[in-house]
Amino acid sequence: MSRSELLEQIYTIVSRIPEGRVTTYGRVAKMTDGATARMVGRAMGQLPDGHGLPWHRVVNASLKVTEHGGAVRQREQLRAEGVAFDARGRINAELLWP
DNA sequence: ATGCCGGCTCAGC
DNA sequence: GGCTGAGCCGGCA
Secondary structure (H helix, E strand, O other), X not given: OOHHHHHHHHHHHHHOOOOOOEEEHHHXXXXXXXXXXXXXXXXXXXXXXXOOOOHHHEEOOOOEOOXXXXXXHHXXXXXXXXXXXXXXXXXXXXXXXX
């Protein structure tokens, strides 16, 4: 598997995450043929604006939004589509997408 | 080629 | 559930 093919799989999978649901870097990675969680995180960080991918629906294994530059915007977008966060910033596990 | 660091994860405490 | 350390991975300087 070449990196570009892996990248393509990652994008395809992410684009399939339903609105109001979330998944994790590791889960996305496992759905590909060999990508790692870090590669997924990196792929998300590289996305240009207006690509149309729901990158904000991808969170870390603790079901929290990883702190980085766009973390605030990510939380806002999720909240905007109905994803609730508890007092500690964690997302309800029932919203996890397979 | 080399070395450092990461939008992470998982096993151990 | 939180903290720590390793992973043997890729991108990038």
